[in-house]
Structure formats: structure tokens, C-alpha cells
Amino acid sequence: MMKFTKMHGLGNSYIYINLFEESLKEEDLSELAIELSDKNTGIGSDGMILIGPSNNQDIQMRVFNADGSEAKNCGNGLRCVAKLAFEKNLVIKKEFTVETLGGPVKASVELSEDGQQVKLISVDMGPPRLLKKDVPMEGKPDSKTIEEAVEVSGTTYYMTALSMGNPHAVFFVDEIETAPVERVGPILEKHNMFPESANIEFVEMAAEGNMHFRVWERGSGVTQACGTGACAAVAAAILTGRAQKDIDVTVHLLGGDLRIRWEEDGNIWMTGPAEIICEGVYIRKEQRK
Ligand SMILES: N[C@H](CCC[C@H](N)C(=O)O)C(=O)O
Numbered sequence: 001m002m003k004f005t006k007m008h009g010l011g012n013s014y015i016y017i018n019l020f021e022e023s024l025k026e027e028d029l030s031e032l033a034i035e036l037s038d039k040n041t042g043i044g045s046d047g048m049i050l051i052g053p054s055n056n057q058d059i060q061m062r063v064f065n066a067d068g069s070e071a072k073n074c075g076n077g078l079r080c081v082a083k084l085a086f087e088k089n090l091v092i093k094k095e096f097t098v099e100t101l102g103g104p105v106k107a108s109v110e111l112s113e114d115g116q117q118v119k120l121i122s123v124d125m126g127p128p129r130l131l132k133k134d135v136p137m138e139g140k141p142d143s144k145t146i147e148e149a150v151e152v153s154g155t156t157y158y159m160t161a162l163s164m165g166n167p168h169a170v171f172f173v174d175e176i177e178t179a180p181v182e183r184v185g186p187i188l189e190k191h192n193m194f195p196e197s198a199n200i201e202f203v204e205m206a207a208e209g210n211m212h213f214r215v216w217e218r219g220s221g222v223t224q225a226c227g228t229g230a231c232a233a234v235a236a237a238i239l240t241g242r243a244q245k246d247i248d249v250t251v252h253l254l255g256g257d258l259r260i261r262w263e264e265d266g267n268i269w270m271t272g273p274a275e276i277i278c279e280g281v282y283i284r285k286e287q288r289k
Pocket residue numbers: 012063065070071072073074075076077166167199217218219220223225226227228229
């Protein structure tokens with residue numbers, strides 16, 4: 001039996017396990033993520049996120065996709081971790097740091113009128129990493145990938161790729177409704193130009209300071225939202241001259257809106273909501289027989 005909390009950030013849901021209360025075996029983690037994410041025999045989610053102690057930050061977050069692969073960062077997950085950590089008194093400040101495999105980030109929480117609930121969370125996601133060697137992807141290690149042609153099933157697409165601690169390939173389209181998310185997403189996710197696979201995003205620029213966004217996530221497929229992907233999309237828009245730094249961009253995702261801003265100092269800020277769906281006790285498959 002294992003206590004869990006199911007949370008979502010704009011419909012991108014994960015099963016959160018509090019390692020201050022539960023202990024898990026390292027060798028079980030990948031299988032457990034697959035088991036929990038299964039909507040028929042598990043709880044149903046886009047993956048599993050562990051919140052635990054850190055030696056060098058206030059808390060640690062580890063992210064596992066629905067296919068059991070471990071990711072180095074998760075924007076929607078960070079907002080949920082920040083909310084849970086504050087409301088469960090795992091941290092005592094409204095601003096604190098989170099250790100991720102993709103590097104440390106800073107989170108700050110905005111509270112409800114009665115001060116009891118976290119309503120909005122802002123995360124300093126750090127700078128986008130623009131060099132091919134950092135995405136990582138094939139090609140000249142110290143060069144950037146900005147509007148590079150890539151052919152998929154006979155059609156040429158123009159890709160801007162970067163890392164937010166995890167790999168992203170961003171494509172600008174004229175009409176988000178017809179973006180080839182499910183046709184092109186899975187092909188590019190596992191394309192051999194990405195040694196660690198990649199998250200694939202499609203963006204339609206809208207009126208000043210707005211964009212529409214869809215995503216095929218590495219290890220989880222189509223999700224309602226991707227926080228690191230939204231940051232990557234804004235960075236790509238700025239790198240390709242479609243948006244400017246130091247101005248809030250509203251990213252319209254299937255599950256709702258995120259406010260993203262690439263500051264002149266180089267860091268990207270993400271602000272948005274996080275919700276607790278339910279808390280409970282999960283019975284592991286091997287305990288059900
Ligand atoms: N699928 C991602 C991890 C989850 C990222 C996403 N859910 C977010 O909110 O940033 C990866 O393998 O890098």
C-alpha cells in the first residue's frame with residue numbers, strides 16, 4: 001500500500017509520491033510509473049513524480065513519464081510540487097528551490113485570500129540551453145538549431161530545438177488546429193537525431209503576446225499541457241523573431257493558459273496554476289493477487 005496525491009497542471013496530470021513519508025526501491029521506479037499511469041489497472045496519469053529531500057536545494061523532484069522513462073524536468077510538475085510542498089509544510093517559505101536532474105530551479109507561491117491554499121506558482125526555469133550538444137541532438141555540438149529543415153514522410157518542416165533541462169523541438173505552423181501532432185510527433189520523438197528522444201511542440205503565433213500550442217511529449221504522447229514545452233516555444237519564438245524578451249507571452253495550451261517571460265538576464269519565468277485532484281492509498285499490483 002502506498003499513499004499518493006494525484007495533481008494536474010492545466011490537465012497534465014501526475015501521481016505524486018511523497019518520499020518524506022514513503023520509501024521506494026530505485027529498481028522499481030520505472031515499472032511503478034508505468035503501473036500508476038495506466039488508466040485501466042492503475043490510477044491514470046501522464047506519469048509519476050517523486051518529491052523528496054535534497055542535499056543542496058530545499059526539496060527534490062524526480063519525473064517519470066507514462067512509459068517509465070525518467071525525464072530531467074517538468075514545468076507543470078514543478079508548479080504542483082511547489083503547491084504540495086508548501087501546503088504539506090515540506091517547505092516553510094513562499095520562495096524555495098527545487099533540485100531536478102536538469103538543474104536547480106526557484107519556485108514562489110501566491111496564496112489564496114485566507115492564506116491556506118496556493119493559487120498560482122511562478123518558477124524561474126533558468127536559461128534555455130541552445131547548443132546542439134545541450135539539447136542533446138546530432139550536428140555541430142556548439143551550433144544552434146534555429147529553423148533547420150527536417151523532412152518527415154516527404155514533407156519539410158522547420159525546427160528550432162533547445163533544452164529546458166529536457167529536450168524540445170519546436171515547429172511554427174499557420175493553423176494549430178491542423179498541426180500534425182500525432183502524425184509527426186511520434187516520428188520525431190524517437191528520431192535518431194535525438195539520442196535521448198525529444199518533446200515535439202507545434203505553435204501558431206496569435207495577436208501580440210499570444211500563441212497557441214500543442215505537444216507530443218516524449219514518453220507520454222499527446223498531453224493537455226507541457227510547461228517546459230511552453231517555455232521552449234516562447235524561447236523559439238524569440239529566437240526566430242516572432243516575439244520579444246522581457247514581455248509576458250500567454251501560451252494557450254489545450255488545458256489552459258501559462259504566462260511565460262524570457263527575461264533579459266537570460267532566465268525564463270513560468271507562471272500558472274496547479275490543482276490537487278485526489279489523495280489516497282494505492283494497492284500495488286503484486287499485493288492484489
Ligand atoms: N515528457 C517530458 C517530461 C514532462 C514534461 C512536461 N509534462 C512539462 O510540464 O514540462 C520529457 O520526457 O522531457
